[in-house]
Amino acid sequence: MHRVICWANPLTSGGHGQLLVGSLLSRIEENHAAYRKKLEAAALPGESIREIEERLRTEEKKRPPRQDLPTPRSPVAAKKAIPCPREHERQADSVVPSRYKVSARDSRSMMDVAVFRISKQKKRAGEISRYNLSDGYVEVTAGPYGMASIWDYDIVLMLISYLTEAMNRYREGKGEKPCRVFKSHVSDILKFCRKGDGSRQFKEVEGALDRLKGTTIKSVRESSPRNGKRSMREVESEGLISHYRVISRTDTGKVASVEIEAPNWIYREVTSGAKPDILTVHPDYFLIESGIGRFVYRLARRAAGKDDAKWAFKTLYARSGSTGTLKKFSENLRKVIATDDLPEYGLVEEVGLSGPQLVMMRRSDKKILK
Incomplete structure (x- = not known):
């Protein structure tokens, strides 16, 4: 016993x-x-917790020991017995604004329809917009705080941009694979979106995050039978962002820092494959005041690229998700054409077989006529 x-x-x-x-x-x-x-x-801009620890260890080794005190043991160095993940498996704790200048980028798959409202006045809480496509449809459902606006979407552009930049550096062997969490100071967000840093802008960030999280994108795709395979139907639904965390100062009410978790569809699109379907956005895009002007630029950036593209007014109206009449939409569109101040692209109206249509051309193209 x-x-x-x-x-x-x-x-x-x-x-x-x-x-x-x-x-x-x-x-x-x-x-x-x-x-x-x-x-x-x-911490330096762009560093994760692991990178900070490694840099501090390196600096500690290079620093000559003091003669009057015994060399202290680093609490980080004491953890050497814990195996580190392999290089290709390591992942950053979060994506943070780096010290490098990052170009604005957007997901090409979401540039042909408006996954947001283009009006500042109507919040459209609880409403649904549906866009019928050749292989299915896309539904945009607004939450109780209202549908995310095209100006709220600037935060998503920043998320995509820094995630893409971090992933490019990872592919070049210059950093860890980014995770889905993006951490930023609110002033960095306002600077990226080229907005002022007044108290009103600080307060509006949290409201924009509420609308982005509450706006759900439902994508339905149907494939035709090929080579003996059956037709398939795929449905995917997710918000413009998955989660957010805001830390504010109680004495001033100003937002101090923001953490945003990218939805799966954005993270998958940026990190999977050797060449993600991401397009660079001109920095002056953020200076476009009109919602229709912003919508037209995104459509031109996707459809025209380095060439020209033509869209019927009726098609643009259907893709914009506008709740007004076609007549009112056409009036506002003609104002954008008359102003003709969009970056990269010139706009011309011409007569089409089924009504007026918009011609989008690169400004370097000599075919743009007034």
Whole structure:
């Protein structure tokens, strides 16, 4: 028969031991918070927690030891026994604005229909927009805070842009594979979107995140039978963002930092495959005031590319998700054509077989006539 000997732990025996345990736990939590604060204070733009620790270790090794004190053991160096993941498996804790200038980018798959409202006045809470396509349809459903606007979508453009930049660096062996979480200071968001940093803009960021999270995109695709295979129907539904976290100052009410989780469809599109279907957006896009003007630019960027494209007014009206009449939409579209200040593309109206149509051309093309 084996005897089991139980050793009494003086730290957990009796009330005094419980007080000691509580004290130790509090000290551990304080030390962890202080260590985390030290890392955040030493962070450079674009660094993850792991990168900060590695850089600090390197700097500590290069620094000559002090003669009056023994060389301290780094708490990070003590963790060498924990195996690190392989290089191709490592993933950053979050995507943060880097010290490199990042070009604005957009997902090509979402540039041919408006997955947002193009009007500033109507919030359209609870409404549904449906776009019929050749192989299915897309439905945009607004949440209780209203449908995300084309100006709210600027935050998604920033998310796509930095995720793409981080993924490009990872493919070049210059960083870790990005995760779905994007962390940023609100001032970085406003700067990227070329907006002012007044108190109104700070307050509007949280409202934009509410609308982006509540706006759901449902995509239905049907494939025709080929080579003996049956036809298939695929349905996917997800928000413009999956999750967000905002930290604000209670004394001023200003948003301090923002964490945004990219939806699966954006993350998959950027990180899977050698060449994601992402297009660069001109930086002056953010200066376009008209919602229709922004919508037309995105459509021109996708359809025209380096050539020209033609769209009937009726088709543009259907793709815009506008709740007004075709007549009113056409009036506003003609204002955009008359102003003709969109970056990269010139606009011309011409007569078509089924009514007026819009011609989009690269500004470098000499065929643009007034």
